Amino acid sequence: MYAPKVGDRLDDLDTPSMIVDLDAAEANIKKLMDQLLPTGLNIRPHLKTTKSAVIARKLVDAGARGGCVAKVSEAETIAAAGFDDLLITCEIVGPAKVRRLVELFRRHRGIRIVVDSAVGATAINDALATAGVDDPITVLIDLDVGLHRTGVQPGEPALALARHVAGLKHLRLVGVQGYEGHLQHLHDREDRRAQCLQSMQILTGTADALRAEGFAIEVVTTGGTGTAEFCATVPGVTELQPGSFIFMDTDYRNAVGTFYSNSLTILSTVVSQQGPRAVTIDSGLKSLTTDSGLAECKDSRYTYGVLGDEHGSLTWEEGTPSLSVGDRVEMIPSHIDPTVNLHDFYYAHRGGIVNEIWRVDSRGKVQ
């Protein structure tokens, strides 16, 4: 039976395998913490990227306080794996999902949630009441700060929602969330900073307006890998949610630069020769996503192309050393979150020796 173990060489792994350069990933964590911990803000990394309780604990060991997940089912698996200080950053809507939340909260009182509608808030409150859970669940108002994905509009709609939530006995309003996801990949750093500060003005302005009405707004949470450093300069922001910094991808690298390095690759094997300067590797759409452009070969002399679900091409210029059947290459994902979501294990190595194996605990947990 194929069962890779610590101490194996990367050469022993079957492919495609998701591998992590542990030195590089640890350096990324250190860089983030060195930059952001001195600000005194909470670092609550988003685990929708990494989907691993082991990584969540590593981040806490490095200075983070808690983590974020996107979905209730992610929270279930990460909490079951021993890490339950979690903010669920997506709205929880629908009877089945609300029931799952109630069961989860019954076991893990550290779970926090967001709401952006009165109907959503009421449904959760009523389910907690029906279930007889006495402690109120900690709730943030999710605010649209320009992404137009989720979040109530700032101003009167946000205030009205806060008043509604405040009237619900099983919800405890403690803050606001506003995620400027539309800015994470803006290539121009000054433009990214300027637009981020505008979003932060909406967020902190709303927090202030809520306080002016008497709400105790302790948490103002925001930021991603592309903006956390800017968010951290804004008075009133209390918490940052970066996720991709630990592994990075080509899309983030093209936008944010190389402050963080690409520490995760998909180890692949050349399986077919298709001409004097073309081979086929065993990583296609089911191993490397294409929503944010194509993956890149770590050795940039070879250019990747998609050849379907299971295959990709590598081509090269004349004069570049040829690749042959059996050769192995590392591919850098273009978008880290959905790529990690395709794989079941991380093989974390130092210098080519597998050092740790982490399960992708919440792989596929989209509910």
Added chain:
Amino acid sequence: MYAPKVGDRLDDLDTPSMIVDLDAAEANIKKLMDQLLPTGLNIRPHLKTTKSAVIARKLVDAGARGGCVAKVSEAETIAAAGFDDLLITCEIVGPAKVRRLVELFRRHRGIRIVVDSAVGATAINDALATAGVDDPITVLIDLDVGLHRTGVQPGEPALALARHVAGLKHLRLVGVQGYEGHLQHLHDREDRRAQCLQSMQILTGTADALRAEGFAIEVVTTGGTGTAEFCATVPGVTELQPGSFIFMDTDYRNAVGTFYSNSLTILSTVVSQQGPRAVTIDSGLKSLTTDSGLAECKDSRYTYGVLGDEHGSLTWEEGTPSLSVGDRVEMIPSHIDPTVNLHDFYYAHRGGIVNEIWRVDSRGKVQ
């Protein structure tokens, strides 16, 4: 604990959930079999689409003989789930993967493989010899019929490879495979047919050339959902490998038409209102792939847009009934194979009542 069961209503399911209209899927199977079984050809459906042993058995019950999988790890899981008459249609390269193949073949003698290089064939032969497996493994020469993805070139390279394979004691050469994957989505039916017949000429011509050299070529396997009907008209073709016909997707529908209907959708929930004619649903890049265009709402009055890993937008024209938080919609995938690969279960229903639940056995099995 959230544990959907047979008899539940679709309304009871959490979302996103992958649901199958069982009547429609069965109608697709019947249409394919009605069209192709009378030709007398073997139908060996490709399970890289469906990834389920239960579905494999349904297809056999309807007239198929065996199935195809793309990867060794897929064969492992489908065989372990009780279905082991499998052709692995991708080249098997690398020591770890070859070892897995040997172990698999030791337990399941029905496994068939393809090769497109002497080095690949030799490695498998040597591993079988070392392991002391006496029965030879059944092998097809994988031929490039125009896709330029895998496959040896026709003519002398194919003949040379066949001679090489014939000299390897642990391999038993029985045929050729040639997959015209580049033609599956050609929109013009006549163009698709004409180019398919050209590819089939390469395939059957190579089979004849191999026979002329004395090789016993019993199997000539090819075809996909977009071309199987054309391949079936070509004398010398013995086996067809369609996969997507059972569920279909918007990409195939746009190319092949509505002979087969879209029987699989991703059930999703509206989680946020984002304007008078815009809502956000809970299906994004981790639930619906975008490599072959965007998913579509089954109710075509609503237009889908991607809003990141976990979300999508639905927008509509004035006069269309509004969607609101809590409403549920069905989304038709743009590319069925990688979409199925994101989910763990199929919920197959008749008229809105869950009738069967199938595990996606080989989900994530890219090795």
